[in-house]
Amino acid sequence: xxxxxxTNEPFxxxxxxxxxxxAGDLRRALERxxxxxxxxxxxxxxxxxDSIELRAAALRLVVGPAQVVVDRTAAWLHGTDTxxxxxxxxxxxxxxxxxxGHTRSRLAGVRGRSRDLRPEDIVELDGLRxxxxxxxxxxxxxxxxxxxxxxxxxxxxxxHTLEPCDLVTAADRFVRRRGVVQLRELVPLVDLxxxxxxxxxxxxxxxDAGLPLPEPQLWIEVDGVPTFRLDLAYPQQxxxxxxxxxxxxxxxDEQRDHDRARRRWLREHGWTAIVVxxxxxxxxxxxxxLGELRRALTAATYTTRRx
Numbered sequence: 272x273x274x275x276x277x278t279n280e281p282f283x284x285x286x287x288x289x290x291x292x293x294a295g296d297l298r299r300a301l302e303r304x305x306x307x308x309x310x311x312x313x314x315x316x317x318x319x320x321d322s323i324e325l326r327a328a329a330l331r332l333v334v335g336p337a338q339v340v341v342d343r344t345a346a347w348l349h350g351t352d353t354x355x356x357x358x359x360x361x362x363x364x365x366x367x368x369x370x371x372g373h374t375r376s377r378l379a380g381v382r383g384r385s386r387d388l389r390p391e392d393i394v395e396l397d398g399l400r401x402x403x404x405x406x407x408x409x410x411x412x413x414x415x416x417x418x419x420x421x422x423x424x425x426x427x428x429x430x431h432t433l434e435p436c437d438l439v440t441a442a443d444r445f446v447r448r449r450g451v452v453q454l455r456e457l458v459p460l461v462d463l464x465x466x467x468x469x470x471x472x473x474x475x476x477x478x479d480a481g482l483p484l485p486e487p488q489l490w491i492e493v494d495g496v497p498t499f500r501l502d503l504a505y506p507q508q509x510x511x512x513x514x515x516x517x518x519x520x521x522x523x524d525e526q527r528d529h530d531r532a533r534r535r536w537l538r539e540h541g542w543t544a545i546v547v548x549x550x551x552x553x554x555x556x557x558x559x560x561l562g563e564l565r566r567a568l569t570a571a572t573y574t575t576r577r578x
Contacts (some may be wrong), residue, residue: 272459279319281329282314308532310344310365310379327397333365333551337373339393339400341384342414343364345407348396351426352417353411404431412457413450418552420476421457428461437459464488469514470502473547477503478514480561482568491537494502499533505508509569511537512545512564537553543567 282290287297297314300306307317307328315477319325326348330510334340343353344366358364369375392406408427412420425530427433431453438458445451464487465471465577478484485503489511496570504511545564550556 279316279325280316281313281325281332283332284314290559291434296439310511321349324397327399330365330399331397334367335376336369336398336400337370338376338383339370339385339388339402340533341368341409342364342410345402346427348399348401349404349407349427350430352425353415353423368402405433405437405441408433409437409445409454412438412442412454413445413448417453418472418475419468420453422471424457424461425463425465425471426468429463429465431461433461433489434463435459440575460484462487466502467514469516469547472552473512473514474503476552476557476561479563482561482565493536499537505568505571508568509541510543510545510564510571511565512547512560514547516549543571 284294284297287293297304297306301308306314309315309326313332314330315325315329316544330340330344330348340348340406344497356410366384367376367380367381368384368388370388375385379505388402390408392402392519393400394403400405411423411427414420415423424438428435428438438461439455442451442454442458445454457475460475462474465474466488470487474484474487483505485505487503489501489506490497490499491501501511502513508569537544538547543578545560547560549554551560
């Protein structure tokens with residue numbers, strides 16, 4: 272499939288005849304790993320590096336000029352991925368909204384919506400109309416499940432320097448909208464220091480358990496030099512919570528040695544670690560580490576008061 276594998280430009284299924292190719296050629300190229308899906312119906316050479324420009328070029332092939340890219344697709348263009356890995360592998364669904372006076376898209380692979388957007392809600396990005404990072408964050412805060420919504424809010428806020436107070440103010444315009452109660456609960460918790468979705472999930476779980484919120488990205492100094500950074504920490508109690516999503520055996524020897532030395536130093540200097548891993552956000556596993564955290568904070572507080 273030389274015509275497609277030698278170019279970094281996305282192409283649509285409808286352009287296969289122009290390229291002298293068949294659907295069978297495309298299927299075999301996908302099986303060989305020469306081509307990958309960008310969004311539904313749009314493909315690109317597997318070697319083409321992912322970028323905002325490539326994503327926009329792919330969307331221009333399926334999004335009409337009277338449509339605005341919204342929700343998860345807009346977040347994707349703004350640098351925040353809220354799609355599940357399986358969705359991206361199969362071709363991410365495209366979410367759009369029609370401009371006023373136009374009908375919503377009914378193209379295959381496009382989820383056309385109707386929504387009342389103001390001019391200030393829309394920005395042009397590489398030739399596409401897209402909801403602004405602020406409007407996209409607010410929409411996802413209403414539409415996604417609670418922890419995914421919070422992670423999206425934090426990621427868009429961090430990537431585009433959206434202050435929590437701005438989110439709170441902007442959320443006031445959403446009256447009686449579905450999901451607005453969830454949005455108003457989440458936006459005061461948004462913290463630009465949270466660096467990953469799972470860190471956001473962890474902080475939200477701590478909040479929902481009624482525990483005091485930790486300080487994100489706390490640096491520990493050794494001999495006056497910032498040496499160890501803690502994901503979520505309680506400096507007065509010397510307790511820290513760390514999301515560890517990488518399996519120990521997947522790390523290099525150097526990484527494993529560094530992790531051991533780091534945790535040993537912290538333990539020897541009075542720090543208690545609460546480690547959260549994949550699968551620890553529901554059921555008994557969630558209760559387990561939240562219980563460990565509650566006991567560690569209680570013990571530290573009692574010791575401090577006694578001293």
